[in-house]
Structure formats: C-alpha cells, structure tokens
Amino acid sequence: MFREQYNKLNNQVSPGEKLLQDTIRKAEEIENKSHNRVFSFRKPAIAFVSICLCLSLAMPALAATVEPIYELMYMVSPTIAQFFMPVQKSDEDNGVKMEVVSAYIHDNVAEINITMQDLIENRIDETTDLFDSYSINRPFDSSAHCERVGYDESTRTATFLITIEEWGNKDIAGDKITFTVREFLSHKETYEDIEIPLSLSTVDVAKETQKPLNRTGGGGVDYKQSDEENSVALIPSSPMGEFPVEGIDLTGVGYIDGKLHIQTAVTDNLEKDNHGFFYLKDNYGNKVDSSYTFNFVNQYDQAGRIDYCNYIFDVPQSEISKYTLYGDFVTSGMITKGNWKVTFPLEYQSE
Template sequence: MTRQQKTATFLISITEWGNKKIVGDKITFSVREFLSDKRIYNEIPIQVDLTNIDDASYTKEVSPGGGGGPKYEEYVFHGYGSKTKVLAPSSPMDFPVEGIDFTGIGYVDGMLHIQTSVVNNLTKDNHGYFFLKDKSGKNVQCIYNVSFSENIDSDNRVHYDEFVFDIPKSEISKYSLYGTFVTSGMYTKGNWQVTFRLEEK
C-alpha cells in the first residue's frame, strides 16, 4: 500500500488444473477490505525479570476459542463446552510492540503463563508468540497456547492469547523471554473490482 499515491498492489497466483487451459479467459478480482503497513518484530527480547515472577493472584475459567502446541489437548481441549484456567487480565504493562498489550504473567499450577491482548483485532490481525532462551542460546517453546475473547458483541471486543511454559520457578532464572510479533497499521474498506484477460508469460 502506497499512502502518498493511494494505490495498492496485489499479487494473484493462479494454477491450471487438469488439462484445462485458462490462457485467454477473463477473470474478475474484487476487494472489499485489506490490511497494510505490516510490521514484523522478529525474536525481540522482552524486558521482564523472570526471577521475580510469583504465583498469579487472580485467575479465571474461560471457554477457549482456539490454541495449539504439543500439549494443547492434554491441558485445554476436552470437548465442546470445556473450560480452562487462565490469568485474569491486568492493566497493560510495558511492552515493546505497539498494537499488542502485555496483560499478564505469573505462575498457575506450577507453570508459567504469559498473556497478551488486542482490542478489535478483527481489523488488525496483530499476533505473535513468546519463547524462552536458555543461557546456551537454545530456544524453548511453550507446551501450549490458548486464545479467548471478551466483549464479543461490542465495539471493544478484546482478543487474548496466553502461552504456557512448563518451567518451574526454581529453574526460570536460567532463561530469558523473547517474542516474535506481527502488526498492521492500516485497515482499509471499500469496493474495488477489476476484470482482465489472462495472458501467458
């Protein structure tokens, strides 16, 4: 997206299937909305003193809206209507990524939970993940992550992501916290359409 010229360029990839030849045919491409001004924060250090992380003072039960990780089904997904324990969101803390709020960190049932949130993420798609790095430089991924939302039917829908690491408090001082995140700075709505003939390159 070029802000000065108010133009956007899209790359369209089309693959022929079977023996059907599509060269010479017409195609119509339309766009109603898109995100642009993407920013990537790749493997950035998160300035949190992990040696001072305590047990979480407040937690809550939520219905997960998604998630993943090698132990997601073991700890989170137990069928329709299942609940999982997460951090009760706090006021946003210092965080190096604009557009993502850092809303919680603490131990829950002996495991480290780290939480972020984004307001109205349907018009941003801001996302990312955390990982730990030990003193030798080896990366340690979370054992599972879970997402949930609040105020779903309002204009202030909040999307949360929580990442869980199976590292006891007695060992956490050996690690540092890092993250990789992607944000977009511009959401554009409209009604654009173009029809063109396919040509062979």
C-alpha cells in the same frame, strides 16, 4: 440488417439446454433438502429459476450489478453465477485501482498476478496485506491462496499472486474467476527477537484464574490439551507499562498447574491484526518455544472487543529463573476499506 444483428446478439446470451437443466436441478436439490420447510422454500426455489431464466434471456451484466442476486446464484451454483459475471479486469474504489495483469495456466494450476495501486495517497506500501479479506469465486472445486510477491515504490503498486489448483484434473481454461477485496492493511511494523523487560524469577503462582467462554482458536504441539472445557487462563490485569511493542499489551504472567502462562491483549484487533509469539532463551542462547497457545475474546461483535492470546510454557517454576523472555511481533499502522472486484477468464497464453 438490424433484425439480423439483433437475433445474433440475442442468441449469444440465450441459455443452453444444459444450463437450464443444471439450474432447475440445483433448485430442486435445495428444495428437497429443506424437509421441514418444503412449503416455505418452494416459492424461493421457483423464483430463483425464474431469475436465472430472465437473466439468461436478457443480459448477463445485470446479475453482476445486483450483489444479492449474484450471491444467491453463487450459493446455489458457482457455475451459473460465474457464467453471468461480465469480464472486468480492473476496478477502482476509494482512490485505489485493482487490476489483473497476467494469468498463467499449466496443467491443473492457474497462477494469476493482481496489482493494487494507490492513485491518490500512500496507503499501499511494501508491507500491504489483504488481511484475509479477499475471496476467490470459481466454478470448479479447487484450493486457492494469495500472497504478496512485489512492490513498486515509484508507482505505489503492490503485486499479489493468486494460485488456484483444481482438484479433478479438469481443463479450467475458459472458466471465469471473480476476485474480491474488501480491505487491506499497510504500514506494518516488525519486531524481531525483542527482549521483554520482565524478571521471570519473580513470577509466582496465579492467585485467580478463569475458564474463558469465548475461545477463538490457538495452536502448538500440545494444543489438544487446551480444549475449551479444561482450559484455564489468567485473569487480565492492567497492561504492563514497559512492554516494548506499541499496540500489544501484556496483561498477565503467572503459573497455573505447574506451567508458565503469559497473556497479551489487543483492542479492536479485527482492524489491526497485531500478533506475535513469545519464546524463552537460556544463558547460552538456546530457545524454548511455548508448548501451545489459545485465544479468547471478551465479546464478539460489540465495540471494545479485546482479543487475548495465552502462551503456555512447560518449564517448572524452580527452573524459570534460568531463562529470559523474548518475542517476535507484527503490528499494523493503517487499514483501508473499499470494494474491489475483478472477473476474468482463465486463458492459455500463446507461446
């Protein structure tokens, strides 16, 4: 009796022929791509195949408990990596519980509702933002995004909707998804249509400028004009004392090459995500948006990083006195870190 049960369980975790061939093929592809390092990479490739075979013959849960192994497997083959991940529909860390509450599949789209509940404090509220710290691992090519869709104050629970759209019209039912969150922001403050106490009629041509080295992006209709080689920015000055948004500093205003430049700064913004945008209003309330923005930092990874955002308006200096500066901003009051991970199959719901 015992032998029969053992054989039955062992057969359930043994790898199929297709899985073995896929594993070997993926390892060989990586080996072939490393042209100049073929000898140094040969052993890791073979070792990876050995790891996969051993895990297949043992128990799939082992791979999930060793994060580096899982990451290596996912980098080589998402299909194999997700095969080894055990189903775990809830996870708790740092007093916060993350749970899969529903999954709905229609055509090639999966919609999954995930909740995050604070079990001990009030760190989750109606402004909770996953802060781009989440990852969605799946064994098929697709696009995916996540958004907050609800909040229950009585239980301190925020609900997020994950939407995954498969690219190849593949039947995704039965595949497993792994959703991971590393941190989230909450207790945000929103400032809308705030008048900035700055007399634009006194703005003059900037005496000193710089070409920022550490660009980090930007946007706007004329953003292409701000390429890294030709972009010029104000040199940051002491923060304006009367700026109405706590957590964002106004560090420069001036004209460069006939255009109005406005510069803000946020210290240690990797743990805040404080942001916003400026616009001008004339005496009739008509809005003028910036032509483009570009961002740069004083340094990347060291403590004391400052993120600068530069807003450029294509308004002549002779006309700027007709306008007033306004802005919309969002600041974050709290960041909570942890390690939450759930793995679950995509299943059709019964009618």
